Amino acid sequence: MKRISLLGATGSVGTQTLAVIREHPEHFSVAAMAFGENIEKALPLIDEFRPKLVAVKNKWIAERLKAELGGREKIVYGLAGMIEAATFADSDMLVNAVLGSIGLEPTLAAIEAGKTIGLANKETLVTAGHLVMEQAKKAGVSVIPIDSEHSAIFQSMQGQDRTALSRLILTASGGSFRDKTREELKNVTVADALKHPNWSMGAKITVDSATLINKGLEVIEAHWLFQVPYDQIDIVIHKESIVHSLVEYADHSVIAQLGLPSMLVPIQYALTYPKRLELKQTKRLNLWEIGSLHFQEVDRQRFPAMTLAYAAGRAGGTMPAVLNAANEIAVQAFLDGEISFLEIEPLVEAALEHHKPDREPGLEAIEEADRQARAFVRSQIRKK
Ligand SMILES: NC(=O)C1=CN([C@@H]2O[C@H](COP(=O)(O)OP(=O)(O)OC[C@H]3O[C@@H](n4cnc5c(N)ncnc54)[C@H](OP(=O)(O)O)[C@@H]3O)[C@@H](O)[C@H]2O)C=CC1
Numbered sequence: 613m614k615r616i617s618l619l620g621a622t623g624s625v626g627t628q629t630l631a632v633i634r635e636h637p638e639h640f641s642v643a644a645m646a647f648g649e650n651i652e653k654a655l656p657l658i659d660e661f662r663p664k665l666v667a668v669k670n671k672w673i674a675e676r677l678k679a680e681l682g683g684r685e686k687i688v689y690g691l692a693g694m695i696e697a698a699t700f701a702d703s704d705m706l707v708n709a710v711l712g713s714i715g716l717e718p719t720l721a722a723i724e725a726g727k728t729i730g731l732a733n734k735e736t737l738v739t740a741g742h743l744v745m746e747q748a749k750k751a752g753v754s755v756i757p758i759d760s761e762h763s764a765i766f767q768s769m770q771g772q773d774r775t776a777l778s779r780l781i782l783t784a785s786g787g788s789f790r791d792k793t794r795e796e797l798k799n800v801t802v803a804d805a806l807k808h809p810n811w812s813m814g815a816k817i818t819v820d821s822a823t824l825i826n827k828g829l830e831v832i833e834a835h836w837l838f839q840v841p842y843d844q845i846d847i848v849i850h851k852e853s854i855v856h857s858l859v860e861y862a863d864h865s866v867i868a869q870l871g872l873p874s875m876l877v878p879i880q881y882a883l884t885y886p887k888r889l890e891l892k893q894t895k896r897l898n899l900w901e902i903g904s905l906h907f908q909e910v911d912r913q914r915f916p917a918m919t920l921a922y923a924a925g926r927a928g929g930t931m932p933a934v935l936n937a938a939n940e941i942a943v944q945a946f947l948d949g950e951i952s953f954l955e956i957e958p959l960v961e962a963a964l965e966h967h968k969p970d971r972e973p974g975l976e977a978i979e980e981a982d983r984q985a986r987a988f989v990r991s992q993i994r995k996k
Pocket residue numbers: 619620621622623624625626646647648649650651668669694709710711712714732733734735758759760811812813814815816817875
């Protein structure tokens with residue numbers, strides 16, 4: 613029995629992680645759970661999975677939850693609460709599916725506590741990949757990707773000669789506005805942005821898919837996870853999201869992982885690795901039903917966020933943390949109707965230009981850069 617601490621239990625990846633656990637109660641259980649504010653969604657999940665510890669966003673939500681549950685579970689809150697859930701003594705593995713760079717410290721704490729990490733929270737590696745991977749190596753802890761592209765790469769590396777790896781190729785759907793020109797993007801709405809062609813995901817990552825910054829964040833994530841230089845990481849637009857990413861080797865052989873788009877597969881693989889289990893909730897891929905698959909080069913003028921992400925990744929230090937934090941605030945402002953879709957990228961670019969980078973930051977410097985980038989973008993939005 614693998615006992616899991618799940619952060620982000622009420623979210624898109626979180627609820628799908630619970631769906632995997634639900635299908636295999638003989639293999640997995642939930643030891644601890646963390647979520648933000650969505651008590652209505654969490655209550656039936658707590659009733660069903662019976663975690664011993666529940667962490668929530670703040671004291672007020674904790675009080676409300678205590679009143680509902682009547683003291684059966686230990687309730688904790690804030691970042692300290694999330695860290696307590698991530699390092700819970702009765703759990704073997706952390707599945708980090710919380711949204712945003714708030715997921716970094718719980719990941720670091722869980723690594724220190726010797727837990728295997730199932731990582732959906734890409735912000736952990738974007739903001740502090742150098743610290744996380746170094747600490748995981750030191751602690752002898754595995755960081756298993758849940759992000760679909762990274763799981764595909766991870767699966768395509770199994771049993772291969774790691775020293776002969778020559779390139780990673782991440783597929784990108786192109787998001788909700790793939791075929792629109794920059795001119796046509798001027799008047800798009802939040803509702804339009806949230807219509808992803810292939811994946812049903814949380815609002816923030818769905819907007820990130822539409823600017824392609826999601827793919828940029830994933831390039832940085834892949835750089836740290838697989839220790840591959842940026843010059844050896846490419847992106848290809850693949851509108852069907854059937855090929856989840858590819859790995860090229862020295863002999864130009866390319867190995868890919870395919871499947872109908874479903875996060876259940878990478879989530880379950882992270883839980884069962886190196887084994888596999890049946891997954892009744894997913895469907896077979898019959899390529900004759902798909903017919904044809906399409907691949908296209910990324911137009912860098914059309915998707916400037918991708919260039920920003922590569923530049924921030926290559927600059928390293930605190931720059932990726934600034935890219936991420938600025939984007940988190942700008943996307944939230946777009947979702948709240950404060951700015952237009954086309955204002956997201958210039959805000960991220962301005963934050964990167966404004967920042968004085970620290971080339972070899974520790975955790976404190978990363979968190980300070982994150983805070984400052986958020987404050988800077990908020991101040992720019994207020995001026996509008
Ligand atoms: N969705 C997907 O298919 C994929 C997602 N990812 C990554 O996985 C992560 C989660 O994404 P997704 O599931 O879409 O996000 P959602 O917005 O659907 O869910 C986010 C979760 O995080 C919780 N949360 C947010 N802020 C806090 C906080 N301050 N304290 C505690 N909990 C908090 C939310 O709680 P509540 O709602 O209760 O407030 C919710 O449970 C992201 O890093 C994303 O990039 C990667 C690949 C695919």
